[in-house]
Amino acid sequence: xxxxxxxxxxxxxxxxxxxxxxxxxxxxxxxxxxxxxxxxxxxxxxxxxxxxxxxxxxxxxxxxxxxxxxxxxxxxxxxxxxxxxxxxxxxxxxxxxxxxxxxxxxxxxxxxxxxxxxxxxxxxxxxxxxxxxxxxxxxxxxxxxxxxxxxxxxxxxxxxxxxxxxxxxxxxxxxxxxxxxxxxxxxxxxxxxxxxxxxxxxxxxxxxxxxxxxxxxxxxxxxxxxxxxxxxxxxxxxxxxxxxxxxxxxxxxxxxxxxxxxxxxxxxxxxxxxxxxxx
Amino acid sequence: xxxxxxxxxxxxxxxxxxxxxxxxxxxxxxxxxxxxxxxxxxxxxxxxxxxxxxxxxxxxxxxxxxxxxxxxxxxxxxxxxxxxxxxxxxxxxxxxxxxxxxxxxxxxxxxxxxxxxxxxxxxxxxxxxxxxxxxxxxxxxxxxxxxxxxxxxxxxxxxxxxxxxxxxxxxxxxxxxxxxxxxxxxxxxxxxxxxxxxxxxxxxxxxxxxxxxxxxxxxxxxxxxxxxxxxxxxxxxxxxxxxxxxxxxxxxxxxxxxxxxxxxxxxxxxxxxxxxxxxxxxxxxxxxxxxxxxxxxxxxxxxxxx
Numbered sequence: 001x002x003x004x005x006x007x008x009x010x011x012x013x014x015x016x017x018x019x020x021x022x023x024x025x026x027x028x029x030x031x032x033x034x035x036x037x038x039x040x041x042x043x044x045x046x047x048x049x050x051x052x053x054x055x056x057x058x059x060x061x062x063x064x065x066x067x068x069x070x071x072x073x074x075x076x077x078x079x080x081x082x083x084x085x086x087x088x089x090x091x092x093x094x095x096x097x098x099x100x101x102x103x104x105x106x107x108x109x110x111x112x113x114x115x116x117x118x119x120x121x122x123x124x125x126x127x128x129x130x131x132x133x134x135x136x137x138x139x140x141x142x143x144x145x146x147x148x149x150x151x152x153x154x155x156x157x158x159x160x161x162x163x164x165x166x167x168x169x170x171x172x173x174x175x176x177x178x179x180x181x182x183x184x185x186x187x188x189x190x191x192x193x194x195x196x197x198x199x200x201x202x203x204x205x206x207x208x209x210x211x212x213x214x215x216x217x218x219x220x221x222x223x224x225x226x227x228x229x230x231x232x233x234x235x236x237x238x239x240x241x242x243x244x245x246x247x248x249x250x251x252x253x254x255x256x257x258x259x260x261x262x263x264x265x266x267x268x269x270x271x272x273x274x275x276x277x278x279x
Numbered sequence: 280x281x282x283x284x285x286x287x288x289x290x291x292x293x294x295x296x297x298x299x300x301x302x303x304x305x306x307x308x309x310x311x312x313x314x315x316x317x318x319x320x321x322x323x324x325x326x327x328x329x330x331x332x333x334x335x336x337x338x339x340x341x342x343x344x345x346x347x348x349x350x351x352x353x354x355x356x357x358x359x360x361x362x363x364x365x366x367x368x369x370x371x372x373x374x375x376x377x378x379x380x381x382x383x384x385x386x387x388x389x390x391x392x393x394x395x396x397x398x399x400x401x402x403x404x405x406x407x408x409x410x411x412x413x414x415x416x417x418x419x420x421x422x423x424x425x426x427x428x429x430x431x432x433x434x435x436x437x438x439x440x441x442x443x444x445x446x447x448x449x450x451x452x453x454x455x456x457x458x459x460x461x462x463x464x465x466x467x468x469x470x471x472x473x474x475x476x477x478x479x480x481x482x483x484x485x486x487x488x489x490x491x492x493x494x495x496x497x498x499x500x501x502x503x504x505x506x507x508x509x510x511x512x513x514x515x516x517x518x519x520x521x522x523x524x525x526x527x528x529x530x531x532x533x534x535x536x537x538x539x540x541x542x543x544x545x546x547x548x549x550x551x552x553x554x555x556x557x558x559x560x561x562x563x564x565x566x567x568x569x570x571x572x573x574x575x576x577x578x579x580x581x582x583x584x585x
Contacts, residue, residue, distance in 0.1 A: 012374040021367040022383070028364075029390050029463065032401035035411050039404075088297040095294045101283040107298075114305055118521030118565055120538040121312075121558040122305075124545045128315060128555070129308035154304045157297065186289055217396045218523055222545070232396045239396075239528065243404045251397040262392040 033255070040248035057249040067250060070234035077145055077220075077230065078213040081152040085209040088153065089160025090202055094194070096161070097168040114155045115162075123222035126151045130223065137225050147223040148230065152213045159212060160205035163269075167201030168194075200268055207265035211258050316555035326552060334556035343540065347560065350536040353451075353526075354519035357458040361466035361515050362508075364459070369470035370500075373477075387467050395461060399524045402457050406447040406529075413444040449531040457525035462518060466511045473507020474500075505579050513572040517565050537561055 012018055043054035061067055092111060096104070114122065130137075130147045137144050171194070179189045195202075217232040224233055231254060238247050283290040316334055318326040337343065372383045390398065405411045420442045447453060481503060485495040501508070523538035530536075537557060544554030 036401040091293040099283045125308040125312040
């Protein structure tokens with residue numbers, strides 16, 4: 001900070017205007033979220049004057065039964081989505097990493113589609129699909145969530161495939177071959193050599209699928225029936241009417257969960273970046 | 280990599296489940312929507328598949344063309360704003376000392392990890408008439424008025440009779456603000472990746488050889504980071520084109536973009552064929568942007584090779 005050395009031509013980061021612009025952008029990015037979190041603890045109806053720390057809005061959110069049901073639904077969806085998307089994503093990753101097959105480029109392109117098409121288009125096409133096949137959502141609770149889960153898996157497993165495939169590209173094929181030379185069958189080699197190697201990718205992919213599912217609003221909005229409310233959909237309907245400290249509290253909880261989960265994912269990914277080839 | 284024929288059993292066992300999911304729960308719905316887009320609505324729930332292009336011609340009629348152009352314009356303006364704000368930041372991070380880089384990058388990515396809806400909601404809480412910005416302004420107004428009273432100028436009411444809150448929400452500016460807020464990290468990350476890869480000795484050479492900072496910026500830094508600039512522009516533009524929440528929650532009745540019109544066709548207006556046609560137009564626009572990126576990336580890598 002107080003380096004007296006004259007600023008060299010390439011010392012861009014020591015130029016005040018550049019530092020200020022970075023600071024301004026960080027304030028721009030964080031101020032709204034920070035105020036949201038801060039005022040979820042503020043003991044005041046009018047929201048601007050600080051009247052002391054309180055947890056009462058968190059208690060209120062906890063007592064709000066429909067909000068809690070929505071929260072439970074979101075977590076259930078995210079968990080089931082994580083399991084399915086991780087398995088399917090890993091399969092695609094191994095398939096594309098290991099095999100040559102006809103029309104492979106086209107297959108890869110089709111797998112990338114859920115990542116690139118606009119969310120709204122995916123949402124409405126899913127809504128039309130479940131309407132058209134007459135999906136049996138009237139069978140009670142887990143079935144009412146199934147359209148949302150199916151849609152979430154469809155958009156999140158290509159992301160998992162991408163992550164796991166990046167991990168596999170570092171794999172040393174000789175390891176698998178020597179396992180087979182030593183008498184391992186195809187499946188034994190897969191189970192004891194390839195899957196352990198993929199593990200960090202699988203964990204990172206699973207956490208990614210979890211946050212993608214928890215974060216999604218648009219696709220959930222279109223695939224949820226009238227009786228299934230998820231957390232973002234519930235917040236959306238609450239926000240349309242008013243801004244309340246209760247919604248602030250609930251939002252803060254969701255922010256904390258996603259930030260924690262993603263931080264863990266990043267950690268795992270960066271820790272395993274180093275060990276190339278050896279596994 | 281081996282041919283699938285050598286281990287057909289393994290190939291099919293690991294290939295079938297994900298392919299099934301992709302086909303049945305993604306490609307079939309898309310195809311269904313495409314078929315709807317060339318059908319005519321008869322009655323409340325019935326469609327007549329007659330391979331008509333009426334839905335598309337209606338979508339390209341003046342009323343909806345205006346919304347399409349507006350979506351295009353808003354996405355473009357968002358991209359431009361993100362670029363103007365994001366470039367200095369990406370530039371600064373790429374020149375930051377090593378130990379700062381990771382932290383700064385993390386700070387830019389962190390907002391990505393919070394729910395889009397919640398980030399948009401946070402803007403409502405900040406910008407609305409009884410939001411934090413207006414409350415802060417009111418507080419300042421009261422303090423300033425108190426000061427004027429104190430110095431004996433109170434009776435002139437220099438600051439107006441009472442505090443007038445600013446109308447910051449429910450207009451096009453609010454939508455633009457919200458979209459810039461939400462999509463800014465999409466721009467910063469690819470720009471940073473390109474600037475980080477750039478060989479800094481080119482800049483040094485340019486400055487040594489007598490070019491000024493501005494000339495170096497336009498003739499060396501910009502051309503060298505071209506691939507990242509193109510990526511950043513396209514990656515920001517595509518989600519901005521399909522933005523739904525920001526115009527919905529922050530915009531007024533005249534700030535509707537194409538995603539909002541699609542939503543209305545599928546929910547309240549219940550005109551699925553027309554909504555499908557609009558969805559496909561939006562998808563074609565997205566694919567166009569992606570294709571443009573591929574072409575530009577090819578050109579710039581060909582230029583580098585030359």
